[in-house]
Amino acid sequence: MITIAHFVAVTFYLAAAAVAALPFARRVKAPVAGVVIALLLGIGAHATALAALTRQAGASSLTGLGPGLSFAGLVLAISLVVVESLAREVSLTLVAAPVAALVTVAGNLAGMQPFLEWQGARAVWLTMHIVLSFIGIAAYATAAAAGTMYLVARHELKSARFGAIFRFFPPLDTLDRVNHVASIAGFLGLTIGLALAAAYSFEYRALVLPQIIWGMGAWVGVSALALGRMLRGWQARRAAVMSAVTFASVVALYVVFRMASLNRGQFL
Numbered sequence: 001m002i003t004i005a006h007f008v009a010v011t012f013y014l015a016a017a018a019v020a021a022l023p024f025a026r027r028v029k030a031p032v033a034g035v036v037i038a039l040l041l042g043i044g045a046h047a048t049a050l051a052a053l054t055r056q057a058g059a060s061s062l063t064g065l066g067p068g069l070s071f072a073g074l075v076l077a078i079s080l081v082v083v084e085s086l087a088r089e090v091s092l093t094l095v096a097a098p099v100a101a102l103v104t105v106a107g108n109l110a111g112m113q114p115f116l117e118w119q120g121a122r123a124v125w126l127t128m129h130i131v132l133s134f135i136g137i138a139a140y141a142t143a144a145a146a147g148t149m150y151l152v153a154r155h156e157l158k159s160a161r162f163g164a165i166f167r168f169f170p171p172l173d174t175l176d177r178v179n180h181v182a183s184i185a186g187f188l189g190l191t192i193g194l195a196l197a198a199a200y201s202f203e204y205r206a207l208v209l210p211q212i213i214w215g216m217g218a219w220v221g222v223s224a225l226a227l228g229r230m231l232r233g234w235q236a237r238r239a240a241v242m243s244a245v246t247f248a249s250v251v252a253l254y255v256v257f258r259m260a261s262l263n264r265g266q267f268l
Contacts, residue, residue, distance in 0.1 A: 012042030027029030068267035136189025
């Protein structure tokens with residue numbers, strides 16, 4: 001059931017991206033309702049899969065590589081629904097929905113096996129760290145996607161090429177607002193998630209150097225973005241470049257650590 005539910009979720013995520021691409025094929029209004037419905041159906045199937053895994057494995061079900069990647073895909077899809085519903089746009093789905101599908105497939109292929117088997121307060125503590133950290137990462141990814149789209153749309157405007165991309169993408173102000181709000185949400189989620197991780201590591205003396213380096217790298221990147229906007233008044237273009245570059249660096253760092261890691265069953 002878990003594998004089938006993941007397959008259904010991936011299918012709906014890709015369907016949402018396909019529906020979102022319709023305005024490129026012909027002049028139609030942004031199909032917000034169709035995209036949101038497809039995403040919600042995917043989220044429902046995805047949540048069902050992870051709920052079944054929790055019933056099977058207990059409170060520590062998200063501690064493995066596969067479950068962690070799957071949960072990351074779910075959180076990204078939920079973030080996407082929130083953003084698209086509020087902005088009444090669907091262009092972000094073209095970027096983020098395939099990413100959510102890819103991460104979910106990677107998690108399913110890695111195997112839905114928890115790395116740890118702890119129960120009780122320790123498992124809940126660790127799970128809360130994972131949940132909040134992934135919420136922060138998903139918001140950070142949303143900020144990076146909006147920032148990348150902002151740079152593309154701005155380039156189209158500067159070059160006076162008013163093609164399908166310019167017509168279909170949201171206004172620059174909307175992309176900038178999404179980048180701003182998502183960066184703050186990412187900062188808050190990662191800050192609380194890492195605080196729980198630090199307290200957990202101190203209490204149980206469970207320090208893993210790659211996790212610390214990668215987590216702090218992600219936190220520094222999203223903190224610089226959020227605080228730069230709030231305290232230093234960074235303008236839209238600078239924030240867009242910073243979000244795209246720093247998030248790409250965080251992803252690259254994860255890939256390097258993942259390839260070098262001996263803990264094949266862990267997220268990192």
